[in-house]
Amino acid sequence: MNNLLPLGLGAWIFISCYLLSLLIIGWYAKKSRKENTLNDFYLAGGGLGFGVLFLTFFATQYSGNTFLGFTGATYRIGYSWILSLHFMTSIVVCYLLFAPKLHKLSKKQKFITPPDFIKYRFKDKLLTLLITIIMLLVLSNYLLAQLMAMGRVMQGITGNEYFYSFGVVSLAFIIIIYGTMGGLRAVAWTDAIQGIILIIGFSVLIIILFLKFGSLIDATNIILEQDKLNNTRKALIPDAQTCRQWLSYIIIVGFGLSLYPQAIQRIYAAKNLQTLKRSLAIMSFIPIPIMMIILISGIMALAHINGLEGVATDQVFGMILREIQNYSIIGYGVSIIILSAILAAMMSTADSALLSISSMFTKDIYFDHYDKEASEKKLTNIGKFCSWVFLIVLIFLAIILKNNFSLVALMDRKMDLLIQLAPAFILGIHYKGLQAKPIFWGIIIGTLLALVLAFYDFSFTQKGKVYGFHPGLIAIIPNVFIAIIGSYYKKIFIKFT
């Protein structure tokens, strides 16, 4: 995002008004609170209606990386990145496997956090703690990446390196203020505003793209010519390795992203089962317009903006915005809406992650292990305090790690880790015979194997993948095997003894 023209006063007023509206919503959400309980703070009293639930699912699932990173990915690998359409659709298909049943159970058992289900289902402290720690690690890294991305956007908008830290601190404080004022109610309402800005911004983007760069047929023909000259496959049929990677993405993102703690909490927060199902039904169609716009943006850039390679391809969205800014006064206006939409996408992802971290730390670590007698009011206050502490630590890390990408690169491993939790949640909800200990050892073995395959350079691994398959997907095989076979033999053993 370092390629933008400097923004005028009008643009800054627009962005400031948007940020101010988030604080007002936070204040209004605080006024709308019905009681000082964990359920009211972290799940909005379990009363999210269809519109808000759908928009909060949407804003949480599509982060800033979806727009910046995916356009860069299209620029690098061409039309094959249409695989992103499939993996975003597969998330909703995976919800189908467990969300309706989990929602009904959550209403009956009053779940607040994802590990609450594990506690109820397996009644095993060690397994619950392991799952809580994995979820906290994944979310903290994810939140850190969002904070760093927010800083880079602010740096890109102002054209000044020093505004990176200003961006991280100011936007993070806005998030924490409205988040601690209104809890999930504030987060979901702001997500709704952010979701609407995203939809408007990207609908207008596609029109401007065609006006500026011409038809898609021309772009595709240019890329086909480039394929012939450079011996690449950016518009041609992908090779076997890419097809294997395609299948791997569908499975790992589907299971991994559907198990995001913040997504599970939205399943709990739905007003009723019908509301949840209707929201998910709309969500299943959302990847088509969004991923198509991202794909077309990347394809237009690939055909008309030359010379980007490697890490620089992630700058391609900023370059498209600059082209649009230069195009006309309307283009300038559109680029402001899109910038706000990207900030919105990052903030909505960050606020949900922060709220989830705070809820799991309060309920599954503090309450379960340190203070069983704590009142709901005390726990809510501890949750708010913990949000502040977590965020301040992460702001500090985001500033000192400004130019260190290796930590954020770990984020690529989040799917490999999250999918290891699938047997506990998805098998756990359907298969009554599943036992805690085999699940525990399955997760341990699966996680270790996924990390070893990802970071150790074996002869059969390439760029952290095994013949195009994600290490997490290979590791889930022994994980599921241990969980099922272990549970079966444990059951027989208990029967005989």
Add this chain to the structure above:
Amino acid sequence: MRIFYIILYIIIIIISIPWYWSDNTNIVFYGFPFWVIIAILGSFSASCLTTYLLLKKSKDNE
């Protein structure tokens, strides 16, 4: 019936991933390579099936 729907999803994935196309196919349809159109239609079919299962099928089960 559950197995039937799982098989349907598997068929959609098998058709949508362009592993079976000949290497040099470069038919362009409405600006997209034809294999991309098939991938988009595959995704659309999966969305329709998911919506059906969410709204119609599970309502019957309840």
